[in-house]
Amino acid sequence: MSSRQRGISRRSFLRSSAALGTGLVFPAMVPGRVFSKDVPSQHITMGCIGMGRMGQGDLRSFLGFHDLRVLAVCDVDRNRAEDAKRIVDNAYAGRGEQGQGKGCDVYGDYRELLERADIDSVMICTPDHWHALPAIAAARRGMDIFLEKPLTLTVEEGRLLSDTVQLYGRILQVGSQQRSDSRFRFACELVRNGRIGGLEKVLVGVDVDPATGLRPSMPVPEHLDYEFWLGPAPWYPYTEDRVHPEKGYGRPGWLRVRDYGAGMITGWGAHHMDIAHWGAGLDRWGPVTVEGSAEFPRDGIWDVHGPFEIKYTYENGLQIIFADNKKNPQGIQFIGSDGWVRVARGQITAEPQSLLKEVIGPKEIHLYKSQDHKANFLECVRSRRETVASVEVGHRSCSVCLLGDIAIRLGRKLRWDPAQERFMDDDEANRRLSVPMRAPWTLG
Secondary structure, eight states: OOGGGOOOOHHHHHHHHHHHTOOOOOOSSOOGGGGSOOSOSSOEEEEEEOOSHHHHHHHHHHTTOTTEEEEEEEOSBHHHHHHHHHHHHHHHHHTTOOTTTSOOEEESOHHHHHTOTTOOEEEEOOOGGGSHHHHHHHHHTTOEEEEOSSOOSSHHHHHHHHHHHHHTTOOEEESOGGGGOHHHHHHHHHHHTTTTSSEEEEEEEEOOOOOOOOOOOOOOOTTBOHHHHHTTSOOOOOOHHHHSBOTTOOSBGGGGOTTTOOTHHHHTHHHHHHHHHHHHTOTTOOOSEEEEEEOOOSSSSOOSOOSEEEEEEOTTSOEEEEEETTTSOSEEEEEETTEEEEEETTEEEEESGGGGGOOOOTTSOOOOOOSOHHHHHHHHHHHOOOOTTOHHHHHHHHHHHHHHHHHHHHTSOEEEETTTTEESSOHHHHHTTSOOOOTTOOOO
16 A cells, blocks of 8 residues: 555645644544454443434444344434334343343433443434534444445545544444445456556446425424434424435435535435545545536435536546436446446446356455455454445545536535545635534544
8 A cells, every 4th residue: 555545644644634623633632442352352332323224224224233232222303212222122032132231222422321331332313413513422432333325425524424433442333334345345356457458537426316406394293303303404494304214215305405415416426436546546545526416406405416427537547427317327338448347236247248157366466255245244343354335445436426526516626635535726615624513522
């Protein structure tokens, strides 16, 4: 690994903290639990934060591991939290277990869950604007973290989170499960070992979400702490389609509001751009220029991008073209001088087709092999080795998507310094690397 691709450095950590105005510096004394016994003797204990659609799905998966005990769940929606408690208690009762002798506890405030000394790890599956704060707090408390993708809402949040996790020696797995899929790994190994010749271009395609019109304000349901749900984001009157899925459409409304996420540019892009970087050997680095265009809704509560196209250029001349699926099919296509390979969920194709019968030799490049994403996280909690989708990799995979969002909103070509993680000679673009947080929330 070159010096420019290294992980945490004292200088970069202090620079990130100063830029964010957190007041965070290297502690004179790191909490004792960080250096206490990291590998539980029998069970890894977990608290789960965010019990919506994805959160309950991840929870059910983790409950399948008999060396894990879920001790607590947390959600600002009381109904979802109580549903999650029933899922946990029923799972353990069904196999004659009761966690550690009692039922699962329920919280509405993640900070109370993080105060527990008997919890080793947390799963965080909240809206994107609620990723950084609990994850950073958990790392400082000495907990390991399974964090759904995309890593953070902003580039500077991601840098601070990565530096904090590494400073405190924590294990973090990003929910980029395509890294634990053999098709994606094999496609990347074909590229990394020169089976398609010199890599010339990568095409990445994702779905886009529809826009919607204006929605009237509504009374906040009694079971939802809407003020806490908004948290650091700007205040707006409650309406159901801002928070929950629109009737007849599966994905929640918050995915289409820029205050809470960047749309499918990060929603699917964090998956596919991650694989594009993995195959190109750039998953701890970034582009040097970014440019693109997009259509945006003219009104309505959902204000993320519609159809779009972004071109990234890297210092070795490689171009990655990231676009909606009407321009580029869903998935990732690596195009080389001697052929191509295309991979998406459940499928892999190539030209020539004989590439799919290739065997990667023992002395060639073999990428990190994980056959189960959550099992890999638990294995790494015990072994203390880096996960297949580590925090720095997750940061770079998310940040490249966020750079694209900035470029299409500004409508001009931007020059990026992947070492300093700043735009060159563009103050307006650099201001978009972070967002103000509504009081009393801060990253400090």
